[in-house]
Structures are given as structure tokens and as C-alpha cells.
Amino acid sequence: MFLAWNEITRSKLRYALIISVMFLISYLVFFLTGLAYGLAQDNRTAVDKWQADxxxxxxxxxxxxxxxxxxxxxxxxxxxxxxxxxxxxxxxxxxxxxxxxxxxxxxxxxxxxxxxxxxxxxxxxxxxxxxxxxxxxxxxxxxxxxxxxxxxxxxxxxxxxxxxxxxxxxxxxxxxxxxxxxxxxxxxxxxxxxxxxxxxxxxxxxxxxxxxxVDLAGNDLKSYGIQTFINKLPGYNAQVLTFGFMIGFLIVIAAIVIGIFIYVLTMQKATIFGIMKAQGISGKYISISVIVQTFVLAVLGISLGLLGTVGTSFVLPTAVPFQSNWLFFLAIGGAMLVIAVLGALFSVRTIVKIDPLKAIG
Structure with a gap:
């Protein structure tokens, strides 16, 4: 943790750019989620008020x-x-x-x-x-x-x-x-x-x-569960699926982007890692530092994106169908965080394979 945080504080501009990318992507994902949820709710809120089966x-x-x-x-x-x-x-x-x-x-x-x-x-x-x-x-x-x-x-x-x-x-x-x-x-x-x-x-x-x-007399009537009825509302399923795929792909893209950034940074520091290994610092310690560093960057970027989305919701016109759903926001934020950390594991493989003699030259 010390190594990861110390490097972030010493290279503020470099890591601020990574956090900015995470912020922009997470802000887009959260904002689209709010729009998708709000639009879906505008199709069904009157039905939900029935509290019917x-x-x-x-x-x-x-x-x-x-x-x-x-x-x-x-x-x-x-x-x-x-x-x-x-x-x-x-x-x-x-x-x-x-x-x-x-x-x-x-x-x-x-x-x-x-x-x-x-x-x-x-x-x-x-x-x-x-x-x-x-x-x-x-x-x-x-x-x-x-x-x-x-x-x-x-x-x-x-x-x-x-x-x-x-x-x-x-x-x-x-x-x-x-x-x-x-x-x-x-x-x-x-x-x-x-x-x-x-x-x-x-x-x-x-x-x-x-x-x-529920019993029906005659053959000219048919009963449906309320969720089935909602899913069959014109355009409802298409909207939910479209926004769902968009948000899913954006989460994957965010993970790939942060993974690429970390991988490039790792390659740039190959010589430094080689010197650290020559001094007796284990590859495991360095790898954990890289993963912790990725975790910290992702948490900061995702948190700022969430705060930005909540702030934006207060200034949106009432005609915009935006609704916050904290369960969705937390689930999506957690998924982005996990996938971003998993993406950093590619950098760990590079660190493990670094030869101190070759890295030093």
C-alpha cells in the first residue's frame, strides 16, 4: 500500500489523467443508467401504483x-x-x-x-x-x-x-x-x-x-401476471435491453482502458522494477502494489463519476426522465471496480517475468 500510494503522490499529473479517464467513463455509465431507469419507470409507474398481482x-x-x-x-x-x-x-x-x-x-x-x-x-x-x-x-x-x-x-x-x-x-x-x-x-x-x-x-x-x-368464467378472458404485462408494454423491453447492453459494454470498455493504462505504466517502469528486484524486493510485493494502485485509482475515478452524476441530477430539467437507483449505481460501480482490478492482473504477469539483469541493462 505504501509503495502504491507513494508513487501516486509523486506522479500526480500522470495518475490524475488516469483518474480523469475513469471519472469520465464511470460518469457516462452512471448517467446512462439513470436515464435508462428513469425512462423505464416512465413506462410503468402508473402500473406499479396498482400494487396488483x-x-x-x-x-x-x-x-x-x-x-x-x-x-x-x-x-x-x-x-x-x-x-x-x-x-x-x-x-x-x-x-x-x-x-x-x-x-x-x-x-x-x-x-x-x-x-x-x-x-x-x-x-x-x-x-x-x-x-x-x-x-x-x-x-x-x-x-x-x-x-x-x-x-x-x-x-x-x-x-x-x-x-x-x-x-x-x-x-x-x-x-x-x-x-x-x-x-x-x-x-x-x-x-x-x-x-x-x-x-x-x-x-x-x-x-x-x-x-x-384467480378464476375466470368463459373463454374470452385471459389473465397475465403484472410483470408479464409490464414486459409486454410497447417498447419497454427494447429500451431496457438496449440500455442494458450499452451499459454492459461501457463497463467492459472502462476495465480495458484502465488495464491498458496500467500495463503501459508497468512497461515504462520495467527498469525500476528490475532494480527493486535486484535489491531483494519480491515480485509478489511489487505485484500487490500494482493491484492496490489500480484499486485506489478505480475507487477515486468511480466515486467522482458517481458524485458528478448525482450533482447533475439536481440541475436537469424535469422533462428529462432521469431517476437515481442506488442499488443499480452500487452494483455497476462494484462491477467496474472488480473488472478494472482483474485487468491489472495482466500487468502482474509482466512484473513476475521481469529479469533484473536485463531490466538494468
Whole structure:
């Protein structure tokens, strides 16, 4: 440890460059991880709020809730610990004033007395078919306020904002919670109070969390575990896999880069190591010093990269889908550290093979 740290303090510029490279690479990896996690969460936060075990869709929907359409009376065909009706449709909304910005949104038609009703962080729950509870991103990014009136593109329906909830996005769009009747009016431009009224899904909480405890009557319905449903959301898996491979390759590249730096430095110091060996210092001691040195450099670079990422998260616009996940950050930082140290083992092989006489010349 003494030899490793002493060399770092005596060659500050050289090792500062190595730490800078580690900082830049780790900063990029952590930042991409935050973006990937944030983007993935923006696809599913509204689903996570359900705290459900599964969802029941029409048999022909292929897990696509937009393509599922079932009679509201099908709620009686589902037997589960808890169940809730859900209507879902996408729409374009804007404030009811001249020049207002248009926003892509997703409507959830629910019964306010069922478990799909979200927690209210400001205002109150909707009481009538002309009221809505919306995700607070509309307030932070688009300036929506309590009491504002929303109008829909291609529809005469207008809604009053009476409440805000947190973390409610579906397919990257903010969610607006409305009554089942309002959902039908938005989706079908009429309210159907007969047995032909339709919804998209039935969300269930199963006994003991097992979907095998959910019973369906009839052959036109099919149940899916909630994680299966999330994985089948359009674009979700593609995003997760793409960013996952990018981050994985960056970790490997970071390890290779630091390994190359250490290897080059080792070759430059071959003569010094030869003299040390001639003085009786063992190759094992020198090798351990090189590994410790790599460990110290990697820890400093990765720590600075993590601090830089956290600092950046405080100044990012709210529209950027960045979310910190410390479990991911620590796992990725640990992986980079381990692989970087493993990369230094190539330098150790060179040190062991150094002949003191040849090195001295």
C-alpha cells in the first residue's frame, strides 16, 4: 500500500489523467443508467401504483391493453381477492385557453371506491364525471394547476383538475384518472349505462399473490401476471435491453482502458522494477502494489463519476426522465471496480517475468 500510494503522490499529473479517464467513463455509465431507469419507470409507474398481482384482458389482445375490449359486466366473471375495473385510452389534451400547449396523455377510467384510485398529494379525488385527478408532472412541466379546465383534441369533453397524484405515467405519458362514465365518453363519445358498457381490463390482487388463485368464467378472458404485462408494454423491453447492453459494454470498455493504462505504466517502469528486484524486493510485493494502485485509482475515478452524476441530477430539467437507483449505481460501480482490478492482473504477469539483469541493462 505504501509503495502504491507513494508513487501516486509523486506522479500526480500522470495518475490524475488516469483518474480523469475513469471519472469520465464511470460518469457516462452512471448517467446512462439513470436515464435508462428513469425512462423505464416512465413506462410503468402508473402500473406499479396498482400494487396488483395481475391483469385480465380479452383473449385476443395479446397482452396489449389498447387492443383489449371487454364488457363491464365481465367484472362479475373474475373471482379474485380484490378486483377493479379499468378503462384506458390515449388522448391529446391542453388547457382550455388560447395558445395552450398540447400534451400527449393517457386516461385511466376507474371506480373511485376501488384500489386503483391513487393517493392524492394535492387537492381531492374526483366526485363527478367532469372532474379528474392528474399526474403532478403536468404541473411541474406544463404549468397545470388545481381548478384548471382541460379540453381534449377531437372531443367536446372538458374536465376540471381537482387533484394531483405522484408517479403516475403510462407509456411515458402522464395519466389522468377519471370515472368509468367519463372514460366511455372520451373513448366512444357516449356514456353507455347498459350491460354493453365496455372497459379494457380487470386488475386483480390474488390470494397469496398467486395468479393461480384467480378464476375466470368463459373463454374470452385471459389473465397475465403484472410483470408479464409490464414486459409486454410497447417498447419497454427494447429500451431496457438496449440500455442494458450499452451499459454492459461501457463497463467492459472502462476495465480495458484502465488495464491498458496500467500495463503501459508497468512497461515504462520495467527498469525500476528490475532494480527493486535486484535489491531483494519480491515480485509478489511489487505485484500487490500494482493491484492496490489500480484499486485506489478505480475507487477515486468511480466515486467522482458517481458524485458528478448525482450533482447533475439536481440541475436537469424535469422533462428529462432521469431517476437515481442506488442499488443499480452500487452494483455497476462494484462491477467496474472488480473488472478494472482483474485487468491489472495482466500487468502482474509482466512484473513476475521481469529479469533484473536485463531490466538494468
Amino acid at each position: 395481475g391483469i385480465v384482458l380479452s383473449d385476443e389482445s395479446n397482452t396489449n391493453i389498447n387492443m383489449s375490449m371487454i364488457p363491464l359486466k365481465s367484472l362479475d366473471d373474475v373471482t379474485a381477492k380484490e378486483k377493479a375495473a379499468l378503462g384506458q385510452t390515449a388522448a391529446v389534451i391542453q388547457l382550455d385557453k388560447k395558445g395552450a400547449e398540447k400534451v400527449n396523455a393517457s386516461f385511466f377510467g376507474i371506480n373511485k371506491d376501488e384500489f386503483l384510485m391513487p393517493d392524492i398529494v394535492e387537492g381531492r379525488a374526483f366526485d363527478t364525471d367532469d372532474e379528474t385527478v392528474v399526474n403532478n408532472s403536468l404541473k411541474e412541466e406544463n404549468g397545470f394547476k388545481l381548478g384548471d379546465t382541460i379540453k381534449l383534441a377531437g372531443n367536446e369533453k372538458k374536465l376540471k383538475i381537482v387533484g394531483f397524484t405522484e408517479n403516475a405515467k403510462f407509456n411515458v405519458a402522464p395519466v389522468l384518472y377519471v370515472s368509468i362514465n367519463t372514460f366511455q365518453e372520451i373513448r366512444f363519445e357516449k356514456v353507455d349505462t347498459t350491460e354493453n358498457a365496455r372497459i379494457n381490463a380487470v386488475v386483480v390482487r390474488a390470494k397469496e399473490g398467486a395468479m393461480k388463485n
